Amino acid sequence: MIKNPKLWLFFGFFAFFGVILPWIGAEQLDLGAVWGGCWGNVTPDSRIFFQMRLPRVWMGLWAGGVLAMAGAALQVVFRNPLAEPWTLGMAGGASLGAFAARMCPALWWAAGPLNTSQALALLGAGGALSLVLAVARRQGGGGQILLLAGVTVGVISGGAIMAASGLVSPDKLAGFHRWLLGGLDAADWRALGAMMVITAPGAGILAALAGEYNPLGLGEAMAAGQGVEVARVRRWTAIGAGLASAGVAAVAGPIGFVGLLAPHAVRRWTGPDMRLVLPASFLAGGILLAVCDAAGRWAAAPLEMPVGALTALLGGPLFLWLLAKGK
Amino acid sequence: MSGAGQLELQSVRFGHEPGGWELRIPSLTLGGEGMCGIAGPNGSGKSTLLELAAGLRRPDSGAVRLDGRSLAGMGRKAVARRLGYLPQECPALFDYTVEQVAAMGRHAHGGRLTPDAPGDIAAVSRALDAVRMESFRRRRLSQLSGGERRRAWLASALAQEPGLLLLDEPTQALDLHHAAAVMEALARKAADGLRIVVALHDLNLAALYCDRLILLQDGQVAADGPPDEVLSSGRLEALFGRHVEVVRHPDTQKPVILAKK
Numbered sequence: 108m109i110k111n112p113k114l115w116l117f118f119g120f121f122a123f124f125g126v127i128l129p130w131i132g133a134e135q136l137d138l139g140a141v142w143g144g145c146w147g148n149v150t151p152d153s154r155i156f157f158q159m160r161l162p163r164v165w166m167g168l169w170a171g172g173v174l175a176m177a178g179a180a181l182q183v184v185f186r187n188p189l190a191e192p193w194t195l196g197m198a199g200g201a202s203l204g205a206f207a208a209r210m211c212p213a214l215w216w217a218a219g220p221l222n223t224s225q226a227l228a229l230l231g232a233g234g235a236l237s238l239v240l241a242v243a244r245r246q247g248g249g250g251q252i253l254l255l256a257g258v259t260v261g262v263i264s265g266g267a268i269m270a271a272s273g274l275v276s277p278d279k280l281a282g283f284h285r286w287l288l289g290g291l292d293a294a295d296w297r298a299l300g301a302m303m304v305i306t307a308p309g310a311g312i313l314a315a316l317a318g319e320y321n322p323l324g325l326g327e328a329m330a331a332g333q334g335v336e337v338a339r340v341r342r343w344t345a346i347g348a349g350l351a352s353a354g355v356a357a358v359a360g361p362i363g364f365v366g367l368l369a370p371h372a373v374r375r376w377t378g379p380d381m382r383l384v385l386p387a388s389f390l391a392g393g394i395l396l397a398v399c400d401a402a403g404r405w406a407a408a409p410l411e412m413p414v415g416a417l418t419a420l421l422g423g424p425l426f427l428w429l430l431a432k433g434k
Numbered sequence: 435m436s437g438a439g440q441l442e443l444q445s446v447r448f449g450h451e452p453g454g455w456e457l458r459i460p461s462l463t464l465g466g467e468g469m470c471g472i473a474g475p476n477g478s479g480k481s482t483l484l485e486l487a488a489g490l491r492r493p494d495s496g497a498v499r500l501d502g503r504s505l506a507g508m509g510r511k512a513v514a515r516r517l518g519y520l521p522q523e524c525p526a527l528f529d530y531t532v533e534q535v536a537a538m539g540r541h542a543h544g545g546r547l548t549p550d551a552p553g554d555i556a557a558v559s560r561a562l563d564a565v566r567m568e569s570f571r572r573r574r575l576s577q578l579s580g581g582e583r584r585r586a587w588l589a590s591a592l593a594q595e596p597g598l599l600l601l602d603e604p605t606q607a608l609d610l611h612h613a614a615a616v617m618e619a620l621a622r623k624a625a626d627g628l629r630i631v632v633a634l635h636d637l638n639l640a641a642l643y644c645d646r647l648i649l650l651q652d653g654q655v656a657a658d659g660p661p662d663e664v665l666s667s668g669r670l671e672a673l674f675g676r677h678v679e680v681v682r683h684p685d686t687q688k689p690v691i692l693a694k695k
Contacts, residue, residue: 186527321547322538325524325590331490332519333594334511334542379528380547 175392178366191366200235289415309350364422439597581612
């Protein structure tokens with residue numbers, strides 16, 4: 108299925124980090140104790156490994172992956188190399204929705220892995236993108252207005268979360284930072300399942316469109332002439348990226364810049380072919396987020412740095428540099 | 435060449451902008467043998483007519499039919515296998531190679547950005563050969579001159595191998611040499627049986643290369659026929675609102691349009 112050797116290389120690293128990173132953290136884990144845990148001999152070490160570290164690392168791999176795919180697709184469809192879920196305001200809008208569902212008991216409802224935080228996150232992501240596109244369209248359709256509007260919508264969402272959190276009782280605010288900067292501290296198997304149930308269809312939609320993205324690289328008119336249903340591709344990309352950012356934000360908040368860092372790094376290796384860029388971005392984005400999260404857990408142990416802070420510290424400068432380059 | 439590619443526009447109306455002119459085409463058939471030019475003053479509707487013909491815009495009323503089927507009811511890929519369209523500008527998002535640009539034209543045939551199927555490889559080679567860019571295959575768009583870039587775009591449209599190709603000012607902003615190179619490439623493809631409709635700014639290029647010339651004025655067909663008949667000084671003066679002299683080319687006897695002070 109995977110013919111390209113570069114993809115195998117990315118996949119090798121992806122699998123490697125999926126196995127190695129759970130061993131990194133505040134507690135030093137004993138290999139034997141964890142191994143015993145596989146065979147029913149539950150120890151504190153095996154509990155930490157299987158119930159906390161493993162789902163968290165895998166959530167990092169998955170969340171980073173789908174955010175990176177969303178970024179790569181949004182960049183082509185909106186013809187802006189700086190577009191990604193956070194810079195278009197989708198991550199912020201989704202987080203505001205998810206936050207509202209969690210902080211307001213009247214809005215909370217759950218059934219299996221599905222709950223209202225995902226629904227409101229989806230609503231938030233869709234609303235944010237629609238608002239950003241409407242503003243950009245009034246200003247002639249594109250370019251940096253799109254980003255200006257997107258980042259502003261993200262800031263407004265963060266402000267709303269901040270303001271609302273002042274009304275919430277302090278004991279509920281334990282996991283509050285996550286909604287401002289994005290973090291994987293809520294990771295367990297249930298949360299990973301809840302994330303995948305929303306993001307997997309989104310990633311599937313984007314992967315299915317991979318071939319349609321290439322002709323769009325020479326403009327919408329050319330792509331339409333070459334057989335791309337441009338309006339349909341735009342619509343489904345918005346839906347796929349919306350599902351991806353909402354599913355991640357509902358669990359982990361607005362993690363920014365993964366969708367910028369991973370595709371830009373990946374294209375240096377793969378070139379612009381979206382059939383390669385999308386899967387490679389998934390693998391690279393996953394590695395990036397999982398490694399950043401592990402670094403955040405390890406560097407200040409036993410305290411934690413939210414992973415969103417680290418991705419912002421890495422991605423923000425890249426964003427500025429690309430903005431300065433004018434591309 | 436795959437597909438036939440006979441385009442019929444019937445009672446097509448399209449309001450460009452409120453308060454502006456309206457494109458009105460009672461009946462027009464495109465896609466005869468050879469090269470058909472579309473000329474007219476700025477804003478006369480050349481681009482709009484091509485976009486309607488290519489199915490990028492839907493007419494407010496009337497129908498555009500491709501080989502008897504309404505464009506509105508066809509999928510873009512099915513259209514693209516019969517009908518090619520090259521817009522005025524193809525702004526590149528990434529720094530593609532010339533080969534990748536040409537390979538994009540294979541999209542409707544299921545081709546990839548790095549052509550791997552024998553049919554795609556052959557079509558890309560034929561297209562690059564037709565625009566004389568075989569040796570530029572590995573070059574990137576950022577390394578090309580404006581004229582070379584336009585030829586790369588043209589290769590993309592040719593690699594699509596439609597029956598009928600619509601081009602919107604493929605010689606725009608090109609010097610004499612590069613404009614001629616583009617028109618020569620089109621003329622060779624026309625001689626091979628590709629039907630071509632090309633919007634042109636330069637009436638002399640149109641006179642030199644086209645077998646049929648359609649003149650547009652304010653969204654309507656002002657004249658339609660062989661360039662020899664269409665390009666009279668009286669008609670051009672009415673069209674462009676200034677004095678022109680039409681003389682004969684000493685070698686080809688084709689009309690040559692000269693501006694007068």
